[in-house]
Amino acid sequence: MQQFDTLILGGGPGGLAAAYGLHAQKQRVAVVEKDLWGGTCPNRGCDPKKILMAAVEAQARSETLQEHGLNGVPQIDWTALMAKKRAYTSMIPGGTESGLKAAGIAHFHGAAHFNDDGSVQVGDTQLNATNVIIATGQTPRLPQIDGQEWLRTSTDFLDLDTLPEDVTFMGAGYVGVELATIANAAGRRVHLVHHSDRPLRAFDADLVHDLLDRLTAAGIDVRLDTDIVKVAPDGDQYQVTTKLGESWTTGLVFASAGRIPVDQDLGLDRVDVATTAHGITVNGHLQTTNPHIFAIGDVVDRPQPKLTPVASYEGQYLVTALTNPTAAPIHYPVIPSVVYGKSQLAQVGVTPTQAKQEPTTYRVNDLDITHWYSYQRIEDPRARIKVVIERSSGRIVGAAVLSMEAEQVINYLDFVIQQKLGPVAINQSILAYPTLASDLTYFN
Ligand SMILES: Cc1cc2nc3c(=O)[nH]c(=O)nc-3n(C[C@H](O)[C@H](O)[C@H](O)COP(=O)(O)OP(=O)(O)OC[C@H]3O[C@@H](n4cnc5c(N)ncnc54)[C@H](O)[C@@H]3O)c2cc1C
Numbered sequence: 001m002q003q004f005d006t007l008i009l010g011g012g013p014g015g016l017a018a019a020y021g022l023h024a025q026k027q028r029v030a031v032v033e034k035d036l037w038g039g040t041c042p043n044r045g046c047d048p049k050k051i052l053m054a055a056v057e058a059q060a061r062s063e064t065l066q067e068h069g070l071n072g073v074p075q076i077d078w079t080a081l082m083a084k085k086r087a088y089t090s091m092i093p094g095g096t097e098s099g100l101k102a103a104g105i106a107h108f109h110g111a112a113h114f115n116d117d118g119s120v121q122v123g124d125t126q127l128n129a130t131n132v133i134i135a136t137g138q139t140p141r142l143p144q145i146d147g148q149e150w151l152r153t154s155t156d157f158l159d160l161d162t163l164p165e166d167v168t169f170m171g172a173g174y175v176g177v178e179l180a181t182i183a184n185a186a187g188r189r190v191h192l193v194h195h196s197d198r199p200l201r202a203f204d205a206d207l208v209h210d211l212l213d214r215l216t217a218a219g220i221d222v223r224l225d226t227d228i229v230k231v232a233p234d235g236d237q238y239q240v241t242t243k244l245g246e247s248w249t250t251g252l253v254f255a256s257a258g259r260i261p262v263d264q265d266l267g268l269d270r271v272d273v274a275t276t277a278h279g280i281t282v283n284g285h286l287q288t289t290n291p292h293i294f295a296i297g298d299v300v301d302r303p304q305p306k307l308t309p310v311a312s313y314e315g316q317y318l319v320t321a322l323t324n325p326t327a328a329p330i331h332y333p334v335i336p337s338v339v340y341g342k343s344q345l346a347q348v349g350v351t352p353t354q355a356k357q358e359p360t361t362y363r364v365n366d367l368d369i370t371h372w373y374s375y376q377r378i379e380d381p382r383a384r385i386k387v388v389i390e391r392s393s394g395r396i397v398g399a400a401v402l403s404m405e406a407e408q409v410i411n412y413l414d415f416v417i418q419q420k421l422g423p424v425a426i427n428q429s430i431l432a433y434p435t436l437a438s439d440l441t442y443f444n
């Protein structure tokens, strides 16, 4: 039996943030990882996706300038792009483990689960700790349809040797929209199927509508209110059938219908840790129903979006909470989210929908910015921002953006909101012109 101050289950962004932070505070820390060191984000999530997206963005930039000074749209070479992605991802698990080794943080490879006495078992090794942090993340959900066994996931997509000529995505959330955009940019026929009429529900309905128009204009077959009920092999392809009897042949079908918490095989019932269908239940100190067990990141049932910076933030919070018994409950800053693509959809802070419900507190500036210099310069086909302004202070407290550059704008606005900068403070800065940041002075 090996004894630690804190034992962390899961070597992803959440678990690693906690491990390095607690180690720096002189705690005896150990991390357990059952699969790839580094977790979802750098191996099969954000980072590989955005490497593929680099080619998509470059293509988009040249597409919009056709007949405006550029001739010829670059084509995506899937094999070469995948080689670039693999050059990055192949280094992640080894590099992450070397980092732990170099730091002197104990680490174990294998699936961890709790024993009845509260110790943790990893293979033949039994580990004991004063506190345990569960940071085991989420995994793709496979909808229960006829032919579920033929469904692939984002993990498969992000490591495909060959991208078929025709692909289908079941679910138009973050994953479906982003991966459909990549496949479309690579010249493939793409079907993006969503079971309701309101994909990306957390985002502003008007901007989602604008985004879906962009996807359709790019040639993606967007099908709303359509339920795929069956996937069956058809030679070396698949036959997809919907509830209404529509049917088509496709090369691969990807389940992009959400993710589920990885909390099933941990033996949580043995240690009285309560869960819901959305993950592990925690209080304001990220403490589970067992006072010695904490949970962070995607595996937690909480309203904040399940994103890498949120998982890391929670890991850092526990560094404070586990070394300072009087630590206040966790307080989240505003959290930006971005759906990446040729047109990016982003939001932060108070949403336009929330603002509309409190018209005496907020007003919303709904600005078509397509013809603003920053967007005209790059011939962005559709740029729009909804800025939420607090009436009493005149300060920006939220924003929703659709444009080719939304990821940059949303981070500037995140900073403005978090630092509570009003129009006067923004105007007092001299920002390089003409840039997206210098547009900040026009949003109020
Ligand atoms: C395709 C895709 C794209 C994404 N893009 C973005 C993006 O652009 N921006 C963004 O912010 N977020 C993005 N995300 C979400 C992001 O990846 C997650 O929010 C983040 O990885 C969560 O970190 P985590 O540490 O909670 O969990 P994870 O990164 O999932 O790490 C959990 C780790 O725990 C391990 N584990 C599980 N069970 C056990 C066990 N019993 N014993 C030991 N180890 C175990 C797992 O193997 C895994 O390595 C994306 C996700 C996907 C799938």
Ligand SMILES: NC(=O)c1ccc[n+]([C@@H]2O[C@H](COP(=O)([O-])OP(=O)(O)OC[C@H]3O[C@@H](n4cnc5c(N)ncnc54)[C@H](O)[C@@H]3O)[C@@H](O)[C@H]2O)c1
Residues within 6 Å of the ligand: 143, 170, 171, 172, 173, 174, 175, 176, 178, 193, 194, 195, 196, 199, 200, 201, 227, 228, 256, 257, 258, 259, 305, 306, 307, 337, 338, 339, 340
């Ligand atoms: N850019 C980013 O930050 C980014 C990118 C990818 C993933 N992520 C993270 O990963 C999580 C998972 O992404 P996701 O896209 O898988 O989930 P999601 O929850 O964002 O979207 C899944 C969508 O599929 C729909 N759906 C459910 N069942 C369906 C069915 N049978 N047929 C068709 N549609 C169905 C759901 O209603 C939902 O709208 C995200 O919530 C996010 O936290 C973030």
